[in-house]
Amino acid sequence: MTTNSPRKTPIILIAGHWLGAWAWDAVIDSLDAAQWQAVPMTLPGLDRGDHDRTTRTLADQVAAIERLSERLGISRDEQAVIVAHSGANAPVSVFLDRHPDLVRRIIWVDSGPMASGVASAPDLPEDVVDLPLPPFDRLSEQASIDGLSDTDLEQFRMRAVSQPASVLRDRVVLHDQASTRVPTTLVCCSFPSAQVLELAHAGHPMFAPIAKLERVDVVDLPTGHWPMWSRPEELGRLIAQESAR
Secondary structure, eight states: OOOOOOOOOEEEEEOOTTOOGGGGHHHHHHHHHTTOEEEEEOOTTOOTTOTTGGGOOHHHHHHHHHHHHHHTTOOSSSOEEEEEEGGGHHHHHHHHHHOGGGEEEEEEESOOOOOTTOBSSTTOOTTOOEEOOOOHHHHHHHSOOTTOOHHHHHHHHHHOOOEEHHHHHSBOOOOOSGGGGSOEEEEESSSOHHHHHHHHHTTOTTTGGGGGOSSEEEEEOOSOSOHHHHSHHHHHHHHHHHHTO
16 A cells, blocks of 8 residues: 655745856755755746846746746645745745745745835846846955855856846835744844844844844854855755744
8 A cells, every 4th residue: 555755845945146046056955855845946037048038027036936836736735935045035025925825934045025115226227138247356345255165156157147137126016914924034144143133123224124024033154145055055954944943
């Protein structure tokens, strides 16, 4: 007689600007070993083979997460964990606002929820079509590259896809407060968790939405802004640990 094995909870992994599903390769091994169903995705606009990628919008990215959720059979009874890194917070914030009942836990990796009405780069000139990965000396002024080896940086440069400007200019629009009740984990890398919470409660625009979360846990993983490369095994274990809460 055969028995059906329990359904594995899907963990949807969404990386930030310039990145696709490939960014999670070193993390997935840890999740597979822990018996999770790791599902990395590439957001519309970040697929090098997409000839229309520069016209993709924030709405397109949200719709892609919705389609993936449907394909995975995610429902109120069979929820998913979503892991969002960095600039993936715009589409994930909208998805979470629309479908809080589909998410068992949201794990923000050196990231956090966005407020309604906010865009990643609202003042980006209209003649800009996409935004390439900047030189690393400039990038390091915006986000820490601590822990990345020369090989990591070489791979980052080689595989990065320019971010569609339309996505960066589009504003996040939220309608429901139910998403603030979704269990949340903040994996704090560039900033220690104590500083993140202090800034959130002080009303800093980038961190203020965190103060509205009703069920939030914080975990420190000291490293740079791309822990999936600088500390992949530890990040994988943390994601597995937090997904099991």
